[in-house]
Amino acid sequence: MLKSGSTSVTQSSESQLDAREHLWEEFQNAPLDDAEKERNLGLFIRSPLLARLLAISDVYREIVQIPGSVLDFGTWRGQNAVLCENLRAIFEPFNKQRRIAAFDTFQGYKSHSVDAQVDNENFRDGCYSTGEGYADYLTRLLGLHESINALPHVSSGHKVVAGDIKETLPQFIEDNRNLLVALAFFDMNLEGPTRFALDQILGRCVPGSVLVFFQLQRDFLPGEGYAYVADVLGKVRHELRRSVTYPSLCIVKIL
Numbered sequence: 001m002l003k004s005g006s007t008s009v010t011q012s013s014e015s016q017l018d019a020r021e022h023l024w025e026e027f028q029n030a031p032l033d034d035a036e037k038e039r040n041l042g043l044f045i046r047s048p049l050l051a052r053l054l055a056i057s058d059v060y061r062e063i064v065q066i067p068g069s070v071l072d073f074g075t076w077r078g079q080n081a082v083l084c085e086n087l088r089a090i091f092e093p094f095n096k097q098r099r100i101a102a103f104d105t106f107q108g109y110k111s112h113s114v115d116a117q118v119d120n121e122n123f124r125d126g127c128y129s130t131g132e133g134y135a136d137y138l139t140r141l142l143g144l145h146e147s148i149n150a151l152p153h154v155s156s157g158h159k160v161v162a163g164d165i166k167e168t169l170p171q172f173i174e175d176n177r178n179l180l181v182a183l184a185f186f187d188m189n190l191e192g193p194t195r196f197a198l199d200q201i202l203g204r205c206v207p208g209s210v211l212v213f214f215q216l217q218r219d220f221l222p223g224e225g226y227a228y229v230a231d232v233l234g235k236v237r238h239e240l241r242r243s244v245t246y247p248s249l250c251i252v253k254i255l
């Protein structure tokens with residue numbers, strides 16, 4: 001059975017969730033062999049997921065003409081990071097200086113780390129925990145995708161960084177003293193870590209850098225909005241838009 005609500009914030013009705021279960025059953029019992037299934041994932045991908053992929057693609061296209069890395073804060077399973085390696089391969093196949101770094105504790109939330117103002121079932125202890133060894137798995141996946149894409153013999157140096165960003169990000173910046181940030185995804189849902197990451201990387205952004213917030217205006221997950229108001233609004237010259245295909249995704253472009 002599909003654990004549709006285990007880690008997702010959904011606005012779907014019961015009947016939509018039922019249809020989602022049926023689609024999942026059709027996926028599992030599809031009359032396609034594994035290779036055909038892999039080549040026909042569009043049969044099963046739901047419109048909200050497709051909207052999200054399209055939104056990330058739109059955002060990626062905005063950074064093609066600027067240098068700098070892609071940082072994914074709160075990568076969880078790493079889908080944004082893997083997508084960005086493949087978008088890099090599509091939109092700028094010869095740019096092997098586009099490094100991607102995916103940050104997460106990989107242990108999910110711990111109650112002591114959760115902002116006091118958050119009251120949501122997605123912040124239970126261990127929620128979003130990936131299990132042991134996931135950082136290594138994601139590192140292998142990123143490497144595999146890179147080895148399928150153009151110039152496989154030139155490594156971009158993508159990194160999966162495991163641990164609380166309050167500990168890992170300063171060291172990452174120290175290890176990459178020429179770091180510029182072209183694109184950063186913020187999806188930790190909490191004010192504290194989001195403000196910390198913003199504080200660390202704003203000085204590494206250039207005109208045209210893009211900061212993407214997944215929950216900027218969600219009332220029940222206000223942390224990113226608080227961080228934006230405190231650290232970006234009124235302090236950094238920027239434009240703010242929402243994604244055309246995925247309205248909750250908010251895009252800050254540094255001017």
Ligand SMILES: C[S@@+](CC[C@H](N)C(=O)[O-])C[C@H]1O[C@@H](n2cnc3c(N)ncnc32)[C@H](O)[C@@H]1O
Pocket residue numbers: 073074075076077078079080103104105106107108109128129163164165166187188189190193
């Ligand atoms: C909503 S999930 C991210 C979902 C993911 N971005 C996606 O696209 O599917 C939030 C993630 O932020 C991570 N996180 C929260 N606080 C963190 C911190 N201080 N340092 C690193 N990761 C953190 C959690 O472990 C969790 O995996």
